[in-house]
Amino acid sequence: MARVHLSRLPGDRVQVVEGEHYDVLDITALPSYVSGREAVDPPRWVWDDTARWYAPLLAAGVRVERCHDLRLCHRVLRRAPAAAASLLDGEQSDLWDRLRPAEPTDPALFSADDATEHLRADLEDARQLASVAASPESARLGLLLAAESASALVAAEMTHAGVPWRVDVHDRLLTDLLGPRPPRGARPRLLEELAAEVRRILGAPDLNPDSHPHLMSALRRAGIEVADTRRSTLQRIEHPVVEPLVRYKQLGHLFSTNGWAWIDQWVGDGRFRPVYQPAGSATGRWSSNGGGALSFPAQVRSAAVADDDWVLVVADVAQLEPRVLAGMSGDRALARAARGADLYQGMVDDGAVATRQDAKLGLLGAMYGATSGESGRMVAGLTRRYPAAFGLVEEAARAGERGQVVRTLLGRGCPALGGTSWDESPDAPPADLDDQDRRRRAYGRFTRNFVVQGTAAEWAACWLADLRNRLWRMGGDGAAGPRIDVRPHLVLFLHDEVVVHAPASLADQVVAEITAAASAAGWLLFRELPVDFPLNVSVVRSYADAGKPGGTAPVDV
Structure with a gap:
């Protein structure tokens, strides 16, 4: 397959390199050029950052089949234990190390005066290809880079399409809970009434309940000693201020994170368009730079409503990480238990544990490092039953405690001990040997989960x-x-869940394709040990109805 390299040049121009062929285009000619190539023999487009290049193409009605995202792949290869990072060194390599993702909401393809704006895609691609070719695990790394780049295309397409969003439903929800929309800078009426009640009960007429220091001082003056103002902490005390204060904090969070200002910023033309960041975390999981798409609050899901004659097909994987652990460790006994809809119940049926809760405690304890209590007891027993799976995460933890990096199935490497992706204060030097030991144990807990979460x-x-x-x-x-x-x-992706916006007439076919794609992904990664990846699927009009019994759920319009 041809690889076509696109590089940004000063003056709104694009350098196109394909093998020995070299050309320069005006940026305005790029959509027609890409569209023409896609129609004849789609190449693999090689560019520095998909969010930067693909958003303008989508806006012009151009879809590409494949790409290679040099920024994402550079990060993978720099950290991959099976890749020689030195092969990435050369002209502009320090700039590739510094390159950050573009914001797809930025209307400009080029931004001014940044040294990373004019990177040579062909030079960097040659280095990356050499690094993969020299690796003893080139096939796995190649698959990882292809999947990483495809994720970038998905993210750009989801931002472009947007989640169908009913502003009237969202506004009605906010009005019911908070009162009419207030003037800018003011609290909604019902929120202000709760604030007044909290002030009255605490005898603090000037209290600003949004200020943590002020609130803590007012609570102490009222004889209420608490370490923090979390709901779980407040609900452990008996005092008349608890109910209005907890309610104030809940509604205040809704108002500040998904209130009218959120609608104004993130919803347009009936679509919610968040900013996704594929592989935004150290494990390769996505993150979100805006809109809160990866922590979609249940309170506003009722506003995510399919278009007329369309539906939302919502599918999530049952117990993804334990199934991945079975596959990557080659533990046939755990893979047998994973056949079917409920892996935990499969472990009970296998005779490994007495109850489903015991199975869950044991598996989660193994992946997250529980060594005491009920989880610790379950881990010890299940290790004997599933030695390959439990041994894999245990060895990853021991490697971390020794200060070693670990890797995922396809070769993503974890950040080194002291890196910012895992340690809250990496720049603080260890004070003494006890502190060094503490940090190594913390790193071991990180590496224990990294191998599974990253492979998932x-x-x-x-x-x-x-x-x-x-x-x-x-x-x-x-x-x-x-x-x-x-x-x-696709309109939404949340770690182990996808949401597809589809014509109602194609809903059954979409469900079949989602299921087939899940099976294909399992075979691609774990072909030597087939592992089931069953899905919970809902076909609904509103995202709020996903997971509820009754199939397609109507929406009150």
Whole structure:
């Protein structure tokens, strides 16, 4: 397959390099050039950052089939234990180390005067190809880089299409809970009434309940000694201020994070368009730079409503990380227990534990490092039953305690001891030997979970990449046109859950394709030991109804 390198040049120009062929285009000519190549023989587009290049193409109605995201792949190869990082060194390599993701909401393809704006894609791609080719695990690394790049395409397409959003439903929800929309800078009426009640009960007429120091001082003056103002902490005390204060904090959080200002900033033309960051965390999990898409609050999900004659197909994987652990460790006994919808119940049926809760405590304890209490007891017993799986995470923890890095199934390396991706205060030097020991144990807990969570992220990336193409093919020979949003398309991804916006007439076919893509991802990663990845699937009009019994749920419009 041809690799076409696109690099930004000063003056709104684009350098195009394909093998020995070199050309320069005006930026305005790029959509037609890319569209023409895609129509004849789609290449792999190689560029510095997908969010930067793909957003303008999508806005022009151009979809690309494949890409290689040099920024994401550079980060993977720099840290991958099986790749020689030195092969990435050369002209501009320090700039590639510094390159940060573009914001897809930025209307400009180019920004001014940054040294990282004019990087040579062809030079960096040659170094990355050499690094992968020299690796003893080139096939796995190649798959990881392809999945990483496909994730970037998915993220850009989801931002472009957006989650269908009913502003009237959201506004009605806020009004019911908070009162009418207040003037800018003021509290809603019901929130202000709760603040007044808290002031009255505490005898603090000037209290600002949004100020943590002020609130803690007022509580102490009222004889209430608490370490913090979390709901769980407040609800352990008996005092008349608890109920209005907890309610104030709940509604205040809604107002500040998903209130009217959130609608103004993130919703337009009936779509919520968050800013996604594929592989935004050390494990490869996605993060969100805006809109809170990866911590979608239940309180406002009722506003995510499919278009007329369309539905939302919501699918999440049951117990993803334990299933991934079974596959990557090659533990056949745990893989047998994972066959079916409930892995934990499978462990009970296997005779490993007495109850489903015991199975859950043991597996989660192993992955997160529980060594005491009921979880610790379960871990000890299950280690004998599933030695390969439990041994894998235990060895990852021991490696971390020795200060060693660990890797995922496809080769993503974890940050080194003291790196900012795991340690809250990496710049603080250890004070003494006890502190060094504490930090190594903390790093061991991080590496224990990293191997599983990171491999789960790899499985999810393969799932997304395959599903993206399956949904596109449902348009059929271009009959639905080149646009993403006129055929079934992904609109949301939350670690182990996807949401597809689809014509109601294609709902059953979409469910089948989501399920087939999950099975294909499992085979791609764990082909020597097939592991089931069953899905919980809902076909609904409103995202709030996902997971509820009764199939397709109506929406009050």
